[in-house]
Amino acid sequence: MHSETTHMQQWVMSDRAIPRSYRMMQGFGVNTYCLVNDKGQRHFVKFHFTPELGVHSLVWDEALKIAGQDPDFHRKDLMDAIEAGQYPRWKFGIQVIPEEKKDDFEFDIQDATKIWPEELVPIQYIGQLELNRNVDEYFPQTEQVAFCTSHIVPGIDFSDDPLLVGRNFSYFDTQISRLGPNWQELPINRPVCPYMSLVNRDGQMRHRITKGKVNYWPNRFDANPPSSPAHGGFATYPEKQRGLKARALSDKFSEHFNQAQLFYNSLSPIEKLHVSKAFSFELDHCDEEIVYKRLSERLAVVDLQLAKTVAKNVGGNTPTKAPKENDGKTSKGLSQFDYLPDSAQIATRRVAILIADGFDLTSYGDMKSALQKQNAFVFTIGSQRQGVTSESGEKVIPDHHFPGMRSTLFDATFVPGGQHVGVLAKNGIAKHWISESFAHLKPIAGVNEAVDFIRKQIGLDAVKYASDGQVKESYGVVTALGAPAQQLQVSSNIDSESKGFVDQFIWQISRHRNWQRELDGLVDEIAA
Secondary structure (H helix, E strand, O other), X not given: OOHHHHHHHHHXXXXXXXXXXXXXXXXXXXXXXXXXXXXXXXXEEEEEEEEOOOOOEOOHHHHHHHHHHOOOHHHHHHHHHHHOOOOOEEEEEEEEEEHHHOOOOOOOOOOOOOOOOOOOOXXXXXXXXXXXXXXXXXXXXXXXXXXXXXXXXXXXXXXXXHHHHHHHHHHHHHHHHHHOOOHHHOOOOOOXXXXXXXXXXXXXXXXXXXXXXXXXXXXXXXXXXXXXXXHXXXXXXXXXXXXXXXOOOOHHHHOOOHHHHHHHHHOOHHHHHHHHHHHHHHHHOOOOHHHHHHHHHHHHHHOHHHHHHHHHHHOOOOOOOOOOOOOOOOOOOOOHHHHOOOOOOOOOOEEEEEEOOOEOHHHHHHHHHHHHHOOOEEEEEEOOOOOEEEOOOOEEOOOEEHHHOOHHHOOEEEEOOEOOHHHHOOOHHHHHHHHHHHHOOOOEEEEOHXXXXXXXXXXXXXXXXXXXXXXXXXXXXXXXXOOOHXXXXXXXXXXXXXXXXXXXXHHHHHOOOOOHHHXXXXXXXOOO
16 A cells, blocks of 8 residues: 555566466565675676576466475475586676766665666676575574575675665664574574684573683773774765655655656556466455555556456456556566577476386387486376386386376476377376366477367467377377477477477477466466
8 A cells, every 4th residue: 555565566466476487586685785896886786596497487376386285396396406416597687876876866776666777777797696505404504594685705895775774783682582682693693613713702592612711892801893894894984964864765765656756667467467467366366446446556557457357356446547657668578478498498397207017118219218318207197106108018117107296396298199088088197187277378399199179179269289290289288199200309499480290399498488378368268
């Protein structure tokens, strides 16, 4: 209801709030810090971490189901990737504004409800963050870690960002209530150097026995003097002050809507649709009439059509005029599509292969091998885990059986050919797997006998399938019927123009989802 939350509401209701993986999330500091160089010059800075895998999200129905089917989904996803040697990486960048230019913008650069548009302040990438080892024991190394906004290194200082000022106190105070007054002595929080002197000592729950008599300065032994700024000690930047000092914010803090518009304008059509659906879903659960009516009116400040759609869905008053004209401005880096990799990159993507007794071993093996060579995580889902027999008599031990998994936990699905489709057609979970995957916009592939099985589960005339001797891609559904062997091989260079069956499937996986299904209304016809 507070107008200053309008910008953040757009982020929270966007796809950003339901990430596909921690490895596919951007990181950026809400707060403004300062960099101070060796000449004593100060620059304001925001830190950015951009994932090499791109920025991707789940769809809402999928996110709801995963929350119940596997509450540890994201945690396991991260740890499994690291364990497999597929280390997640983020490019580390900074946005920097010289002190003398801090007032050159229409917004206050220390306002935590604002971003710095990249057109005005470009991101300079200067490093990389890589996670390459899992913790040895989860609780003491993860649950007891104590992050604080006040933990900085030489060269970094605090700005007058009002939120940062409050967090510098509250984070430190919170760690005391969480972990006790000596939380800094816990193994995960203390300095790596075992002889590092901690000024804070004694009180409840000491973790060490120290032989030194003093941990303060000055002392009667003239021991342990603090480091000078020249040797790495911290010194607050000597900022010059002029004018009146008052407990108040600058006038620029009172503008609450420009960047909410900027964010929404910058989204792709499918992302805008998801924002509309998210607001509609959340407000539908609100019984306070004044809330959903006022928020419907508030959205008109961002976009009139968005407000009309949400008001219609939730029972609010349909606005007829926008209180604020939309200037149409956009900014790069706000849409997740700005981070979609150009190449057919499917490393760590989870692909399910569905089999039952009578499956074709050749198409199964060829597809599994091709995907694994691209560093995808391939899982065989079978009718039973004891072993599934192929048409040629060989047995394959599935990773999971149908009742133990769901399509929501995978990025794509392949169904090999063979007489096993008759068994799959009598299995409710297998049938729902295909229709649910389609509703969640995921790539689906099938060859030979599997083509008809997939057609029947999707059941939409708009989706086209391969005829004899063809490979066909339609709305992210890739099928091949009697295709020559070379069509089932992987090319050295895969792109949107690739003709091979496996190539097209890999390309569709690399695009994350087929958004056109939802834009064309096909998802509305599927019971997920």
